[in-house]
Amino acid sequence: MPVIVQKFGGTSVGSIDKIKAVAQKVIERKKMGYDIVVVVSAMGKTTDMLISMAREITANPSKRELDMLISTGEQVSIALLSMAFQGLGYDSISLTGFQAGIKTEGLHTKNLITDIDIRNVRKHLKEGRIVVVAGFQGINEKGDITTLGRGGSDTTAVALSAKLKCTCEIYTDVEGVYSVDPRMYPGAKKLDTIGYEEMMEMASLGAGVMETRAVEIGCKYNIPIYVAISHGNAKGTLIKEYDETMEGKAITGLTVSDNVLMVTINNVEYTSKNIALVFDKMAKHNVNIDMISQTAPYAGHVNISFTASIDDEYMIDAVAKELKAELVGIEICKDSSISKLSVVGIGMMKQSGVAAKVFNIFSDYGIDFKQVTTSEISISYTISAENKQKAVTVLAKELEL
């Protein structure tokens, strides 16, 4: 029988009734003649609740123990969902990350899947069971329980699909992938299909539907990923290999990210050693740097700005302290009232002038941007947060998204 992997996120299994509804939905597909692996996240706000318990215990809990703690959230979901299948008369088994053979390495709370020993999953599928796998978690070489970080359940699902060579369906609380976030631009269009590269770019630039890593794995192993709403039947979006039929416009989507901290370091003595020092230290503290800009040297000094995730602010403060001790005379300021806007489209590779068009729109509507960076298929701008809604509306309208 053909196999399919279906993933349901935290809101989709946020209550006993929702778990039962998910079970019904999966069984409809099972009846069509599929062997099914279901990947689930922790119920609703469970993970946040567990993290806040940890913070009540100690300000800076060990990440190894955090993984131990938060991995219980998915374990609860898989057990309950498996019981729901059994209650409806279907054979089912739940597997934690380690039981499903999901091997990881890296930093606790941010692990990467290195391999999946798929034998246990295959065995249970062969014996006719619906296999329910805990998303977001695995086990490392030391035998510690690990978690995969934000969006980790998507990664689990797509990685399992890659091993099983089958389609992956991601059920979530939105109806699919939109050209622009419909909460910000009600006229936004839902996309029927989108290529892996565009989706990766959109995901990494802040479109919350799926995490970049999951799409990357889909791209690498050419696994079609179908994103649709959990509780409902609306047609979703298929993420697949780009082909010519999908081409139309230069710009497929517009993403917005608010989770941005802009850091400016003024008056750095201009030597390559000093510049390297700044980014070396950030890397050593696992701060992911996004957009970088630098002024032209003046009197032997430069100003450096970069953006990072606001989640890393704590680490950035630690680095700032070290830098001030080593680079005499520098000034460091942070600005979190920043939004990042990106326009994405694989058509940009062939059609020129997108950047110019966007610059013109910004200029026409009096929107200042602080930084701009480009990739092959995207252009990103940081703007003041207060201009965000205006910028989204005019760009979506002018670019017909």
Add this chain to the structure above:
Amino acid sequence: MPVIVQKFGGTSVGSIDKIKAVAQKVIERKKMGYDIVVVVSAMGKTTDMLISMAREITANPSKRELDMLISTGEQVSIALLSMAFQGLGYDSISLTGFQAGIKTEGLHTKNLITDIDIRNVRKHLKEGRIVVVAGFQGINEKGDITTLGRGGSDTTAVALSAKLKCTCEIYTDVEGVYSVDPRMYPGAKKLDTIGYEEMMEMASLGAGVMETRAVEIGCKYNIPIYVAISHGNAKGTLIKEYDETMEGKAITGLTVSDNVLMVTINNVEYTSKNIALVFDKMAKHNVNIDMISQTAPYAGHVNISFTASIDDEYMIDAVAKELKAELVGIEICKDSSISKLSVVGIGMMKQSGVAAKVFNIFSDYGIDFKQVTTSEISISYTISAENKQKAVTVLAKELEL
């Protein structure tokens, strides 16, 4: 350094503040120069809450999935307690049942520990860590997560002590082992020491302080078990090998069990095959039979009565249905307004007349009993529940407990 195992039950870790208090208490001992393994249960009512979620999903959830579900309770506790140690500046690691090498077999939700691969625990102790182990759980040969049933965390703690050849301390919400439950007889005496056999008898007869299996393991490996209150410094009770200095009275304690269902099967045709059939079927459905009594045959028929745990009522009903189909003319009645009283004392082996004394007390105070059974060191009576308090009071007083 000498090793010690300390176990803290669910109420002892029932809140964030209590977890912090437990951490402090453990560290006091650590400072005295001990290597410490801490075993913890799930926080407060977590297990009950998880079970009721399962029942909301389906009336009769699979026990394999129940184990998957409820084992998360201890995993949360160990992570939080380990963080508490780290927050106080002590190196610590939490280990789930499988990570601590706890191997089990048997029925899900009622597994038995078959062995402990102690290497991982030893390694972390050697590296100077406080090792926090999840009570109540292990892993079976198939790699499934299992739980040990009621009192399972005590069993985990004593079994770890047996492997590590060290003392076990059980911290709980009572001050130690009493001759009679102080809630029923306020004048009850706390025992300084008690022998394994007496404690096992008392535990199996309903004294809620510790589970029989845990004491059995202590007895088998001669592990001293100290039972005391978690949050406080009152002296507790030491359970150890019986020695002559501990002997005094014939009777050490009086236990009461309310969790009793008395089943009577009337009018069974008197053949050994029929009697065997009754108890065979109960065994096949995993009903634990306790006290059995049978009337003398009359007109080729007998009446059989037995007691069992009220928890098994569901299974007993299933068996009753089968029996009625096979044994024509029988009548089955159940009575749950029953209490079981037992007097326990290793001195009974040497002093005779205990039974007579108790019979006389019952007779003097007009208390009827329904069944009586004896073991080497105990005598048990089933009485009507309405006479329970009266019987406890007069026995405790007359026997000077």
